Amino acid sequence: MTAPLASKLAALMAARVVPVLRYTDAATAAYAAEVAVAAGCATLELTWTIPGVTDLLRALRDKHGSALQLGVGTVLDEHQARDALVAGADFLVSPALATDIVDMAHAADALCLLGAFTPTEVLAARRAGADIVKIFPADTGGPKHLAALKSVFPDVLFCPTGGVTQDNMGTYFAAGAALVGIGSNLYDKAAFAARDTPALVAQIVRTREAAHG
Structure with missing residues (x-):
């Protein structure tokens, strides 16, 4: 692993919680991003x-x-990966085994997280050179599923995403997660609708503190 990649991986691991911003318009996503930054988040995932x-x-x-x-x-494919890398993405995340984007990411000194759910898929992601394996959807199998995967792939860095919340993320960390991705659950829906920035920032701060506790 190159020095830039190692540095980015260390930063990603240090984050513990990665906000996954999935919105239907850019302005809303931009607001969510600024809230996360105000709460101390130094890593964000913007969905395609x-x-x-x-x-x-x-x-x-x-x-x-x-x-x-x-x-x-x-x-999901090389075209999207290329556009993201040209725009300056530090890492790419696929919900599936898009193995063709790994080498492209690494050539641009970007990390690559591939999605997997079964042991066979985890092995394929590892063989393809994925830096982290994203377990998606996490809540379908839950922490017990993650723990079972971790028991046979102890060297793999896992990032469960999908249904992870402040309340249950501790069980995912205990099961072997290196970090977690949290989407809309990171933001209280009523506070977000009201654009209550102080309340949202406080909520994310609490989540981050719990993740680092």
């Missing part, structure tokens, strides 16, 4: 499903510089 996601990535990079590690998720 956000309209104009590469423009949003560039805007966040221009505003926050290298202090913010930015990834693009829901990457």
Whole structure:
């Protein structure tokens, strides 16, 4: 692993909780991103499903510089991967075994997280060179499923995503998660609808403190 990749992996691991921003318009996603940054998050995943996601990535990079590690998720093919990398993504995340994007990511000094659920898929992700294996959807199997996978793949870094909350993330960490991805559960829905920034920031701070506790 190159020094830039090792540095990015260390930063990703240190985050413990990665906000996964999946919204139907860029303005809402941008607001969610700024709330997360205000709460101390230094790593964000922007999903490909956000309209104009590469423009949003560039805007966040221009505003926050290298202090913010930015990834693009829901990457399904080489075309999306290339566009994300050209925009400056620090890491790519696929919900599935998109093994063709691994070498492309590494060539750009970007990390690659591949999605898996079964032991066979975890092995395939590892063989493809994935830096971290994303267990998705996590809540389908729950922490027990993750613990079973960790028992036979002790050297794999796992990131369960999908249904992870502040209340249950501790059980995922105990089961062997290196970090977790949390989507809309990271933001109280009523506070988000009201754009109650102080309440949202406080909520994310509590989640981050619990993850590092």
